[in-house]
Amino acid sequence: MTAPRVSTLGDSAVTVTFGEGISEELNDLVVAEAAKISSARLPGVLDVVPAYASLTVHYDPCRLSYIDLVTRLRAMTPNSAERAAAAPASHVIPVRYDGEDLNEVAERLNLGATDVIAIHTSREYRVFVIGFVPGFAYLGPLDERLVLPRRDAPRKRVPAGSVALAEAQTGVYPSETPGGWHLIGTTDVRMFDPGRTKPALLSAGDRVRFVQS
Amino acid sequence: MSSGVPRAGAMDLATLDTLNALLGNSANSAAIECALTGGEIEITERVTFAIAGARCSAKLNDMEIDCFRAYTAKAGGVLTIDAISSGRFVYVAFAGGIDVPVVMGSRSTYVPGGFGGVDGRRLRNGDVVKVATSPRVRHHVADPLPTALHPKRSSGPIRFISRGAADELTLSDWKLSSSSDRTGYRLAGQAVIGGASITSEPVCPGVIQLPPGGEPIILMSDAPTVGGYRILGTVISADLGRLAQFSPGDPVSFEIMSVEAAQRELVADNERIDQIRAWTLG
Numbered sequence A: 001m002t003a004p005r006v007s008t009l010g011d012s013a014v015t016v017t018f019g020e021g022i023s024e025e026l027n028d029l030v031v032a033e034a035a036k037i038s039s040a041r042l043p044g045v046l047d048v049v050p051a052y053a054s055l056t057v058h059y060d061p062c063r064l065s066y067i068d069l070v071t072r073l074r075a076m077t078p079n080s081a082e083r084a085a086a087a088p089a090s091h092v093i094p095v096r097y098d099g100e101d102l103n104e105v106a107e108r109l110n111l112g113a114t115d116v117i118a119i120h121t122s123r124e125y126r127v128f129v130i131g132f133v134p135g136f137a138y139l140g141p142l143d144e145r146l147v148l149p150r151r152d153a154p155r156k157r158v159p160a161g162s163v164a165l166a167e168a169q170t171g172v173y174p175s176e177t178p179g180g181w182h183l184i185g186t187t188d189v190r191m192f193d194p195g196r197t198k199p200a201l202l203s204a205g206d207r208v209r210f211v212q213s
Numbered sequence B: 001m002s003s004g005v006p007r008a009g010a011m012d013l014a015t016l017d018t019l020n021a022l023l024g025n026s027a028n029s030a031a032i033e034c035a036l037t038g039g040e041i042e043i044t045e046r047v048t049f050a051i052a053g054a055r056c057s058a059k060l061n062d063m064e065i066d067c068f069r070a071y072t073a074k075a076g077g078v079l080t081i082d083a084i085s086s087g088r089f090v091y092v093a094f095a096g097g098i099d100v101p102v103v104m105g106s107r108s109t110y111v112p113g114g115f116g117g118v119d120g121r122r123l124r125n126g127d128v129v130k131v132a133t134s135p136r137v138r139h140h141v142a143d144p145l146p147t148a149l150h151p152k153r154s155s156g157p158i159r160f161i162s163r164g165a166a167d168e169l170t171l172s173d174w175k176l177s178s179s180s181d182r183t184g185y186r187l188a189g190q191a192v193i194g195g196a197s198i199t200s201e202p203v204c205p206g207v208i209q210l211p212p213g214g215e216p217i218i219l220m221s222d223a224p225t226v227g228g229y230r231i232l233g234t235v236i237s238a239d240l241g242r243l244a245q246f247s248p249g250d251p252v253s254f255e256i257m258s259v260e261a262a263q264r265e266l267v268a269d270n271e272r273i274d275q276i277r278a279w280t281l282g
Helices: A024-039 A066-075 A102-108 A113-121 B013-022 B237-244 B259-281
Strands: A005-008 A013-017 A045-050 A054-059 A090-095 A125-130 A137-140 A155-158 A162-166 A169-172 A177-179 A182-186 A207-212 B032-035 B039-042 B047-060 B071-073 B078-094 B158-162 B174-176 B184-188 B197-202 B207-210 B217-219 B226-235 B254-256
Touching: A005 A066, A013 A066, A013 B197, A024 A045, A024 A054, A024 A125, A054 A066, A054 B197, A066 B259, A102 A113, A102 A182, A113 A182, A113 A207, B013 B047, B013 B078, B013 B237, B013 B259, B158 B237, B158 B259, B217 B226, B226 B237, B237 B259
Parallel strands: A090 A207, B158 B254
Antiparallel strands: A005 A013, A013 A054, A045 A054, A125 A137, A125 A207, A137 A169, A155 A177, A162 A169, A162 A182, B032 B078, B039 B078, B047 B071, B047 B078, B158 B226, B174 B184, B184 B217, B197 B226, B207 B217, B207 B226
């Protein structure tokens, strides 16, 4: 397999890129490598952030130089045998399918609202990346039958707990923020709480199922 | 950052670090960041403080006060910071640090998320802010901090570590756009070709993005942790505080620096902070 590419993200972070685009296999690799680097507990490493096809290691250059870090990262070559090591965490999120856009979404997809709900709840999604706002998880892949482009005009305020979808992804808005996805339901699950030991409920690589409540 | 929480914190961290060292505070002690406008702080209990950052006129009661100098104010005193004339942020730090709860390991306010600091929001008229008691009684050096120990602020180009396509930045004339805030600073100038959306990657303050529109954005303290635009490079950490103090309309130019040289700047700045702590004990 091709070796991952290491590039600088300034003087206090490096990005390791494993491939391009959005794929479950690539994301599995990113999540496994991020876990490996985190558990190595290299002195000077502050945080490891996984994304779709890359991960970034944030570090303190006064404790660990660029060259030292890259040398250590290169020594940790990806190992496909390790990929399946840890079983991913699974979550079930109860949803009231009462979203403002549910009927419009159903109409545009030539489906009944109950079909949309049935399809949305029928599969297990994976968390590709957490970001954009605290605790926001990009979940996918969404069933092809539910794919729609983002809303033309984003809302200035999406209620906290809104369950939404756009393009090939679905997710839950953890807090009230602007948003351009289609709102199909609501959950009372607190996706993000800064006071918790683990503030974000979800992590990259986790599996999520929605159930109608 | 893996839970989607940005770094937040002081926009001009080098200035805040200097004040904390001057006052004998631990490195992660909280202070007040005043943006663009001044204000009035009424002292209700004897406290030692220092200010620094953007150029402004500041008074303790009727006495003009200097930047980077510890003063002790008695109960009933009034600290006034008049309009900021050059720069954007003035820091008011107190011996002991501001006493707000530690959230996710930090006392910073993250306003877009509504948590941290005082109720996750900007301070308002009438707010009462507590200062933690200094762990030990210190005799604070009342002399002004020697200029050699101030944050190094050149007036040259902003240095950045390139991701390979540096010409777009280094060969153009830029001005800081008025659409600049704690989330990001936008550059106004000739729109650059080559902007693109990418599969999102983790980002951090200092990252310079080129969106399809063609006007670069430099991510700052409150920027989201993941970004979907092409990355041109990242401003060196040692220059982020200087950049943060630019005002809309200011010309901005860029120069490439190697990561090794950028890290040497950071190490040197750390040594400066150590020297300040030694100076306060002398």
